[in-house]
Amino acid sequence: MFVALKETVLQVFIAYIPAFSCQLYTMKPERISKSHINIGVFSSFSVLLCMMLSFYYFAETAQPFDFRLIPYMLGILYGGYRIGGLVSALYFFMLLGFPEAYFSYSIWSDALVYLTPFLFMYVNKFAHSSARQRMIIVMNFALLGMALYFIHYVYVLWESRVKLDMDVFLFMAMFGAVFLLAACTVVHFIESAREKAYLQQSYLSIWRQYRQEAQKLHQVIDATPLGVIAVDANARITAVNQSLLHTLRQINPHYDASNIIGQEYGQYFADNQFWETDNLLVYRVLRGESMQSEMLTVGERTYLTRASSMRNQETGEIVGAVGMMHDITELVQLxxxxxxxxxxxxxxxxxxxxxxxxxxxxxxxxxxxxxxxxxxxxxxxxxxxxxxxxxxxxxxxxxxxxxxxQNRIVEKESIYLHELIINISPLLWADANLRGQEIKLELAEELPPLLLNPKEMKQLLLNLARNGMEAMTDKGTLTIRTRYCNGHIELLVQDTGTGIPKAIVDKLFEPFYTTKAKGTGLGLPLCLSIVERHEGVIRVETKEGEGTTFIVAFKAEASEQDTVASAAV
Missing domain, CATH: 1.20.5 (Single alpha-helices involved in coiled-coils or other helix-helix interfaces)
Structure with missing residues (x-):
């Protein structure tokens, strides 16, 4: 009896091999999808060991005792149709390798042969069952298998004239109880290992998703033009974004996130004289006050600062605070x-x-x-x-x-720029003759009409032309040119004077700025005002010693551009 008990315990450990291998294999959660292959392989190995180490309690019979049914069931039910088919095929192949005395009983008396079709019938249901339901399915098959084995054992013992005394029934009861307990615990271990792996996998998936969302949020906070800093309940700095770092580096270029995170908020900013330590907004919201904001001036920059507490959504406890800073210097100046x-x-x-x-x-x-x-x-x-x-x-x-x-709305009409130039040219030639100068007209062959105010355009042309004449000495030449360029009609007034110094060019269109002895400084500002009312652009090209060119550009309409294009063809 003692020897039988020892052999039974050995069978228990062999039957546990699939459970032990599953626990080791699923220590890495990403392997859980391939755990059925692992269980199938080690179940086959366990079946082989059970058969090799089976024992004979009754010397008069050739029927061995072992726990092969447990790993065999696990290999089919957990392995699925493909892996289970391989496990069953391997099992029948292994039967051929055992002694002939055993083989004569194995085919017709082996419970596994009769249970195999039913096991495959339950594969799909087993795969979609809960852990408790799987335990019930395995226990039912274990009871059915043990019943078939015991019936066969009793029949063999009766045929062999073995006395069916209390020792026989006691051994068979002990063997059956251990078998059912082993079947129950091995399924429990496998399900625990799989459940733990699935939980770890879910945890890793949630953790990765959380990390991705945290990185996205961090990138969004870094991209915002607001300076953001976060502290915990003890006012220790936990996060700072790039915008605030940029501002702090104006004080000290060596500042980095690693220098700031973990330091005490008030002491840090007191050391840098960035904010006054008395009544800091972050401390006020940490004490429970509502959102606070104030204006702050640091050097020549003006900031709008704001602080708000962060609370635990379940308990309402303050767990930290966030401070924000927006540079509004340009807004204040505007x-x-x-x-x-x-x-x-x-x-x-x-x-x-x-x-x-x-x-x-x-x-x-x-x-x-x-x-x-x-x-x-x-x-x-x-x-x-x-x-x-x-x-x-x-x-x-x-x-x-x-x-x-006067910022008035001018009345415009569709006119040709060339007509205005030709109409005003006699007056320009008269002024040029009095000065001993010459005027040249270089007008483009085809230009579309524009929406212009004739009176203001004449004033614009007179001011630019007379400025050019006054900039030249005797015998100078004033050239008035028109052209079509990049969807714009351009009027160019070019003189051969001494040019304009670079220091003066930027001030040409300022009211009351003039370099003439009797000038008013209103001519060019008036020209700029006229051009802007016509939605045009005026610019200056000058070079000292070579003269100056004023260029006025008006945008041509789409239909007018087509007219020019067709005329060019």
Whole structure:
């Protein structure tokens, strides 16, 4: 009996081989999808060992005792149709290798032969069952197998004239109990190993997903123009984004995330004199106050700072805080400039009204001076002429100022730019002749019409032409050219003067800036205002000693571009 018990325990350990191998194999969760192959292979190995180490409790019979049924069931039920088919084929092949005395009983008496079709019938159901249901299926097959074996054992013992005493039934009861317990525990171990592997796999999947989402969130926070810093409940810095690092590096270029994370918030910023330590927003929200914000000025930059606490959603406990900082220097400057522009606009409107009213008394003064000139002695005529010229000059300045100050909507009509140039050319030639200069017209052959205001365009052309004439000495040449370029119609006014220094070019279109002794500084600003009202662009090309070219570009419509293209063909 003792020997039989020892052999039975050995069979138990052999039957556990698939469970042990499954636990070792699924230590890496990514292998769980191939665990059925592992169970099938080691189940076949376990069946072979059970057969090789089987024992004979009754010397009078050739029927051995072993636990081959347990790994055989596991190999088919867990392995599936393909692996289970290989396990069953291997088992029948192994039967051929055992002694003939055993083979004579094996085919017709072996319970595995009769259970195999039923095991394959339950493969699909077993695969979709819970752990408890799988335990029940295995136990049912184990009971059925043990019943078949015991019936056969009793029959063999009766045929062999072996006395069926209490020792026989006690041994068979012990063997059956151990067999059922082994079948139950081996399934429990396999299911535990698989469940643990699935949990680890789910955990790893969730962890990877969490890590990906955290990385995405970190990238989003780094990409935002806001400076962001996070602290824990003890005010230790836990995170900082690139925007805030960029700001901090303006104080110390050696700052990095590794230098900041883990340090105490207040002490760190106190050391860097970036924020005042008294009543810091982050400390206030950590104490339970609601979201806080304030304006902060560091050097020449202005920041809007804001802090908010982070709470545990279940308990409501404050677990940290986040601080944000937005550089609003440009916004503050823009608001200040808008305020200045509004005040300047108001001043301009008042000045325009005042200058408009000034012209009336000036006209009266000029009329009386003309009357006094007629009645005064001849030697005073030069004085009257000077006074009238200065009055005319003042009136011209007032007219230019009014044109520049009034932001009115001009009425446009479809006209050809060449017609305006040709109509105004006699006046330009007259001015050029008085100066001893020459004017050349180089007009493109075909240009489409434009929506222009004739009066303002004539004023634009006169101002640019007269500026060019004043920039040249005697015998200079002023060239007026037109061309079609990249969807734009361009007007070019080119002189042969001395050019404009680079230091002055940027100031040309500033009101009241002039380099002339009697200039008003309103001619070119007026030209810029006219061009902008026509949605055009004006630019200057100049080189000292070679002259200056003013280029005015107006955008041509799509239909007009087609006209030019067809004309070119």
């Amino acid at each position: 608001r200040a400039e808008m305020g200045n522009m509004e005040r300047l606009s108001l001043v301009g409107q008042m000045a325009a009204s005042i200058t408009h009213e000034i012209r009336n008394p000036m006209a009266v003064v000029r009329g009386f001076i003309q009357l006094m000139k007629q009645k005064s002695p001849g030697h005073l005529e030069d004085y009257y002429t000077i006074v009238m010229e200065e009055l005319d000059r003042a009136n011209s300045i007032i007219n230019d100022f009014l044109s520049l100050a």
